[in-house]
Structure formats: structure tokens, C-alpha cells
Amino acid sequence: MSQVFDEYQWRYPYKQRSRDAQRTCKYQNHDQNSDQYLIMKKHKSMFVKQQHEQEHQSNQNQLDQLSLEKKNSSNILSLPKIVEEKEFECGCKPSIIPFEKEDSWQILLIGKLNDPEVFPVFSQVIRQFKNKKCSFYVEQHSLAKFKDQLIQDKLDEFIDSLVEFNSANHEQIIDIIITLGGDGTILYTMSHFQHRTSPPIIAIEKGTLGFMCMYSIQNIEKDFEKIQQNVKANKNIMVERKMRINVKILDENGNISKQNGVEKKYHALNEIVIDRGQNASCLKMEIFLNNESLTKTLGDGLIFSTPTGSTAYSLSAGGPIIQNEVRSISLVPICPFSLSFRPIVLPECSELKVKLTDDNRGQGKVSGDGQKVFDLLAGEVVHIESSDLDVYVVRETFKANNVHEWMVKLKKMLNWNSNFSK
Known part of the structure; x- marks a missing residue:
């Protein structure tokens, strides 16, 4: 009974157990159910207390060891070096x-x-x-x-x-x-x-x-x-x-499209922009996140920005300011037809795809950092992901x-x- 009880205790969250206990309490013996719940709570309390004591003893042993090393060593910088290696590995420190x-x-x-x-x-x-x-x-x-x-x-x-x-x-x-x-x-x-x-x-x-x-x-x-x-x-x-983020425009066969003999691909430091160019009509597009349909949108275009580019075009279009160490890709709509479509910040591992819908009028433009501009034709898919070529x-x-x-x-x-x- 104890073995089965322990497995049940740690397999399910506390709130779920409480709700189950309340539901069963109406149909089974109330006293027996309450006794079981008190035993569960007691066992959990003893376990947590024992775990805290073990962690405290382990931390105390580490502090004693560091204190002994500091006392015996003539190099007073040895302790800060250990702290630096363990505590300052985030991107907030320059590379x-x-x-x-x-x-x-x-x-x-x-x-x-x-x-x-x-x-x-x-x-x-x-x-x-x-x-x-x-x-x-x-x-x-x-x-x-x-x-x-x-x-x-x-x-x-x-x-x-x-x-x-x-x-x-x-x-x-x-x-x-x-x-x-x-x-x-x-x-x-x-x-x-x-x-x-x-x-x-x-x-x-x-x-x-x-x-x-x-x-x-x-x-x-x-x-x-x-x-x-x-x-x-x-x-x-x-x-x-x-x-940087990388953009590739793929044709219907999944190959990189070409424009005037040049492949439609670019590594952008600031942003990738999809807009309607000189097209008088809004763009109708479908957006996919990790190969799943995220939404369909109607508007002037989309901005896919890096943290560096978050203070550029993206910011002017209402996007968020993102600190450089928050490695992410932000998706910001340009003048969307629906006001409910708001900017989104996605992790850098995201794979984004955009294509014009079948009932879209005309074609669009895809630009990288304002340096390269490609035509976006019907049937083509814009593939955007983080680049492995940093700056x-x-x-x-x-x-x-x-x-x-x-x-x-x-x-x-x-x-x-x-x-x-x-």
C-alpha cells in the first residue's frame, strides 16, 4: 500500500490530488479519505525537510572548502576566478x-x-x-x-x-x-x-x-x-x-528562386521586410511557425527583426525594444487590416514561412536591411530563420x-x- 501511495504522491501535482480528494470524498468514506490525505502531506513535509538539510550541508561543505583554499593560497585572486567561471557565462559579458x-x-x-x-x-x-x-x-x-x-x-x-x-x-x-x-x-x-x-x-x-x-x-x-x-x-x-537572420525565397519545388541570375537569399543584421512595394493592393499572406499555420493576415506587410533591428524600422512600426542578449526574432505587422494582430517575439530557434494566398492581388517585395530587394511572386515561399553567421x-x-x-x-x-x- 505504501509503495503504491508514494508513486501516486509524486506522479501528480498537489492541486490535482486535492481536487481528486474532494471529488472522491462525496462517494467514499470521508474519514478514510481524509486520513490518507494527512499521511500524504506528512510524508511530503518530511521529504522536503530532509532534502533541505542535505542541500544546506552540501553548501556548507563547499563554503568550508573555499575558505580553506583561500587561507592556504597566497594568490588572493583564486576565489574571484572560480566565481567568474561559474557565474558570468551569460551574454551580458562581452565575448x-x-x-x-x-x-x-x-x-x-x-x-x-x-x-x-x-x-x-x-x-x-x-x-x-x-x-x-x-x-x-x-x-x-x-x-x-x-x-x-x-x-x-x-x-x-x-x-x-x-x-x-x-x-x-x-x-x-x-x-x-x-x-x-x-x-x-x-x-x-x-x-x-x-x-x-x-x-x-x-x-x-x-x-x-x-x-x-x-x-x-x-x-x-x-x-x-x-x-x-x-x-x-x-x-x-x-x-x-x-x-543575424537568414531569408531564402523558395519556388514551388522547394529550390531557391533566382532573380536576374542571383539567388534570392540574404543574411540580415537588422530586419527582413515583406511589403507590397508599388502594388496598390494590400498583401494577403499566410504565416507558418515551425511548419504550423500561425495566422492569415491582410495589410501592408511584415517585419522580421533581430534584437539589433528592434530599434530601427520595427520600432517605428510599433514593435518592442529587445535587448541584444535576448536572442530572438520579432514579428511585427505593418498597418494590418485587423487591429488584433499585434507584434510577437519568438525564440531564435523558430522557423518562419510566409506565402501569398491564392486570392492575393499582384506581387510583393522582400528586402534585407534595405540592401537587397527581391520580388515575391505567387507560389513562392519566404523562409526565415536565425543565421549562423553572426556579426x-x-x-x-x-x-x-x-x-x-x-x-x-x-x-x-x-x-x-x-x-x-x-
């Missing part, structure tokens, strides 16, 4: 990536287009690396202006180190990216790195919005000195890892907490609640 190329770096320089200040700053950057055997890659439209600036700054010896960048030939060999601009410059740069995890990006703020930029143009000389010293001493770089943004080593930096940026860039705090 450390190895960087062992000390003497020869392949550096990509990309600046904000049509900004005359770009070339003097990059000339200063090239001077910073004069003790290293570096190759500097610049885009074709900037190559001539870079050479003129080096001549003007009397850095003629570096002209031979300039290489015209071509993503098809140089994507895999770049070691470091230096961008001068805002978030748009970073998104443009990532359009060149669609087949690999991005090299570390040193993002210098010089744009309208610099939410992802970690360095200021005013302190760039001192900051580059710190970066070089850190690499030379530790052979690593502290970075913030940002997730690494270099951080200042003395600012070790991602959440703190994110809060500072949020309040600064969005002017958050400023009217109430004055």
Missing part, C-alpha cells in the same frame, strides 16, 4: 575572440558616402598602423580619393598598400573592418559578408544614428592605441556578438557590461522619457 595576427593585417575601410571628412580620418587611421605590415582595402569609388588624401598628408609610402576591395575575391581574407559613419554604414558593409561570420568591426560614429557604433570620432587616436596594445599583449579582441562589433575593453552600454545608448539615441526627467 573574447582570438586575434593572433600581430604583424600583418588585412583591413577593410568603409566610410559614409559623400562625406568629405571620411578621407582625412582614414588617413589618420593608416598612420596609426605604420608599424605593421598592413594591406588596406577600399572600394573602387573611393580608391582615387584615398590616394589623393595620402599624398596630401605626405603618406605616399602607404599608397602601394591600398587594394581595391572586391567581395567575391576578398571576403574571406579580411581580418578587421573599420567603418566611419552610422548604423547604415555597418549594414552596407555587412552586405559584402554573406558567406562568413563578420570580421571584428571597429565602428566609428559619424552618422545620423550610431546605435551600433562603439567609438567616437573625437577620441579615435587614443582608442586605436588601446586596441593595438590590447592585441599585442593578449592576442584577442573584446567584441559584442550580434545575431562581431569591437568594444572598448574597459566597458565590460553589455547591458550598461545598451542602456546608455538607448537613453541617448532615443532621448528616452526626457520630458518627464527634466
Whole structure:
């Protein structure tokens, strides 16, 4: 009887047992049922008490052992090291990536287009690396202006180190990216790195919005000195890892569709947008989550955003602000016909599919970060999931907490609640 009773006790939740007891109480002997319930409660109390005593004794033994090690060891940093390994493994701490190329770096320089200040700053950057055997890659439209600036700054010896960048030939060999601009410059740069995890990006703020930029143009000389010293001493770089999402447009046979000979696929850092383009009619779409129909919608489109992109187009469309370490995909409708369709935040393991319904009028557009735009035709399926090609943004080593930096940026860039705090 005791064995059967114990199995019943731990197999079902307490509330379920209470309801069963109340129901049986009306049809069976009340006293016998009450006695059984009291015995169950007593057994559970004894078990929980014994379990707590064992846990307390185990914790006390661990504390005694740590105290003994601290007393016998001459190295006072041994205890914090143990705590750091066990307690700080979450994404709130910046990632450390190895960087062992000390003497020869392949550096990509990309600046904000049509900004005359770009070339003097990059000339200063090239001077910073004069003790290293570096190759500097610049885009074709900037190559001539870079050479003129080096001549003007009397850095003629570096002209031979300039290489015209071509993503098809140089994507895999770049070691470091230096961008001068805002978030748009970073998104443009990532359009060149669609087949690999991005090299570390040193993002210098010089744009309208610099939410992802970690360095200021005013302190760039001192900051580059710190970066070089850190690499030379530790052979690593502290970075913030940002997730991307991958979109593929599949035809009726399940193959990746092509447009002008180019496959319709893209790895986006901010968002994937499905909209009606120049089509006058709203889009009628069906959304699938993990191969199950989630809903059908009518509206101007959908935004699938990363945490990085949650403060961009998604935010303007009414989406939530998501902290960078909350690796997720948000689904935000654009002007939906039904006001009951609200933004959804999904885990990064989600697989999303979208297709136009049979009664949809016209075609749609699919864009990634505003850099690539594809036509969405009838019968095609948009497949969206998290990408395995992350983006690494270099951080200042003395600012070790991602959440703190994110809060500072949020309040600064969005002017958050400023009217109430004055």
C-alpha cells in the first residue's frame, strides 16, 4: 500500500490530488479519505525537510572548502576566478575572440558616402598602423580619393598598400573592418559578408544614428592605441556578438528562386521586410511557425527583426525594444487590416514561412536591411530563420557590461522619457 501511495504522491501535482480528494470524498468514506490525505502531506513535509538539510550541508561543505583554499593560497585572486567561471557565462559579458595576427593585417575601410571628412580620418587611421605590415582595402569609388588624401598628408609610402576591395575575391581574407559613419554604414558593409561570420568591426560614429557604433570620432587616436596594445599583449579582441537572420525565397519545388541570375537569399543584421512595394493592393499572406499555420493576415506587410533591428524600422512600426542578449526574432505587422494582430517575439530557434494566398492581388517585395530587394511572386515561399553567421562589433575593453552600454545608448539615441526627467 505504501509503495503504491508514494508513486501516486509524486506522479501528480498537489492541486490535482486535492481536487481528486474532494471529488472522491462525496462517494467514499470521508474519514478514510481524509486520513490518507494527512499521511500524504506528512510524508511530503518530511521529504522536503530532509532534502533541505542535505542541500544546506552540501553548501556548507563547499563554503568550508573555499575558505580553506583561500587561507592556504597566497594568490588572493583564486576565489574571484572560480566565481567568474561559474557565474558570468551569460551574454551580458562581452565575448573574447582570438586575434593572433600581430604583424600583418588585412583591413577593410568603409566610410559614409559623400562625406568629405571620411578621407582625412582614414588617413589618420593608416598612420596609426605604420608599424605593421598592413594591406588596406577600399572600394573602387573611393580608391582615387584615398590616394589623393595620402599624398596630401605626405603618406605616399602607404599608397602601394591600398587594394581595391572586391567581395567575391576578398571576403574571406579580411581580418578587421573599420567603418566611419552610422548604423547604415555597418549594414552596407555587412552586405559584402554573406558567406562568413563578420570580421571584428571597429565602428566609428559619424552618422545620423550610431546605435551600433562603439567609438567616437573625437577620441579615435587614443582608442586605436588601446586596441593595438590590447592585441599585442593578449592576442584577442573584446567584441559584442550580434545575431543575424537568414531569408531564402523558395519556388514551388522547394529550390531557391533566382532573380536576374542571383539567388534570392540574404543574411540580415537588422530586419527582413515583406511589403507590397508599388502594388496598390494590400498583401494577403499566410504565416507558418515551425511548419504550423500561425495566422492569415491582410495589410501592408511584415517585419522580421533581430534584437539589433528592434530599434530601427520595427520600432517605428510599433514593435518592442529587445535587448541584444535576448536572442530572438520579432514579428511585427505593418498597418494590418485587423487591429488584433499585434507584434510577437519568438525564440531564435523558430522557423518562419510566409506565402501569398491564392486570392492575393499582384506581387510583393522582400528586402534585407534595405540592401537587397527581391520580388515575391505567387507560389513562392519566404523562409526565415536565425543565421549562423553572426556579426562581431569591437568594444572598448574597459566597458565590460553589455547591458550598461545598451542602456546608455538607448537613453541617448532615443532621448528616452526626457520630458518627464527634466
